[in-house]
Amino acid sequence: MAYFVLPGRGKRVYRLAVARRIVDATARGPRDRTAPGLARRRTRVLRRALRPSRRLQIGLGPWLRALPARLPDPALTAALAELDPYVRVAYVLLRIEGLPKYAVRDQLRELRVRDPWPVIDAACAVSVPVPHRAERFDPAHLRPVRTRSVLPLVTAAALTTALVGVLIHTGSGRPGAAAPSLRLAAAPPSAWTRGARTLDAWPARGDLTGDRAFLDRAAAAWAAAKGGRSPGGGTAQLLYAGHAGGAPLALMRRGDRVARYAPPGLDVVTAGTDASAPIALGGGRYLLAPWEPAPRTLAGAALPARDGVVAPAPAGTPCGRGPLFHLGDRTLGYLGGPRAAVLTYHSPGYAPGGAPAAPARLGPGAVRTWNRLGCLEPPRSRPVTDAMAWEFWSGTLPHGGAPASWFCTRTAYADGGRAGASMLVADRPHDTGPCDARRPVSGTWWQSPSGRWYFLAAAASGFVPRVRGALGPAATDHRLLVARPERGPNVPVAVTAAPR
Incomplete structure (x- = not known):
């Protein structure tokens, strides 16, 4: 939201880094997670994005280093840059955030717009290019922002390496001590045929389910995830491990959360517990429930599926939905x-x-x-x-x-x-x-x-x-x-x- 509301000048990388810096600076702790707290934080973000201070450009290095691998489509931001700032805010709230008009009206009044309705009408009349891909930033794809010096981290890494070397040399490491703190388990292949058809009954599928080294790396990556995305120790369910789209991929689950591990990245999402809804693997591929029939294209032709994974079937729309x-x-x-x-x-x-x-x-x-x-x-x-x-x-x-x-x-x-x-x-x-x-x-x-x-x-x-x-x-x-x-x-x- 901050990215699209910012004035449309400068390069995209600086615009996105400034947007994230604004969002980081508006965090006020756990109270932001409540509905009133989120509304107040949205107002703070919009005020700073409408009139960004030049000081936000100073010391921007940590936010530039934390940019995602792929930047948003420039067509939409170029079109929004031509709008009046408050019309741009209204458009973003209506078309990108999906807020109803009455909520946009209240938000504009919070931004001290005396007569919001003409602004909303102007935003509704705007025609901008449809972006080539969805303009949403998944928090799981964002790299952490490191604003401190890396020297303490380098020193700590060197000391840890030395300590591990001493432990290995003296035999202090017990067998299995280096195993990940998160253990992966899989349902029996025929569990869904004998009991309730739940997510717990989904077997592990894919050609890498027997690759213990790969699975250990996947489990360790999820156990070490930051920002509350780690499940901690214990056991997680392995749903898939294989070469979906040619690259190795592991799909793990605990409760209503699912982790996708595709070296070197990890993506953790809240996926719910619906036992029949296919789970997205990326690239237009989906993992099906083991009891589902063979999929068909929208034209009725057979759609290939291997190890429970549907061949790429992207939506035939410009936005991919x-x-x-x-x-x-x-x-x-x-x-x-x-x-x-x-x-x-x-x-x-x-x-x-x-x-x-x-x-x-x-x-x-x-x-x-x-x-x-x-x-x-x-x-x-x-x-x-x-x-x-x-x-x-x-x-x-x-x-x-x-x-x-x-x-x-x-x-x-x-x-x-x-x-x-x-x-x-x-x-x-x-x-x-x-x-x-x-x-x-x-x-x-x-x-x-x-x-x-x-x-x-x-x-x-x-x-x-x-x-x-x-x-x-x-x-x-x-x-x-x-x-x-x-x-x-x-x-x-x-x-x-x-x-x-």
């Missing part, structure tokens, strides 16, 4: 995060309150819809179990408007879900706030091609929208309500759904 492949009677997609999620879709004719639909693969039309929505949904860092898209209204907007579709999307996590509505006009999204995923209804202010403002509201099949607010006469046609404002636009309006 969207449908991936069929697995039995489900369609899996990538929305960000460490797991693939089950994608479902309801067309405008779907009737709310009916019997739950049986799991089914997405058809070509539903795949095209999710390809449109994939890049519009903000990347999810938490493991997603399933995601539903309900196209509850589609048609042509009135008074010379363009064809549009109104969606209610619900993302489900292990501890709950989040649903929100958005209207797509010529594939440009308009966030219209939360929605009820059981019987969607939503409303928004919309400006016609002639420049006049209208309030639009739509409801799912079998319902009609009802509104309360400072509106003039309203007309409803094909479940779309259209009303003119009594005063100006953007006044609060309450929207409900009534049975037809």
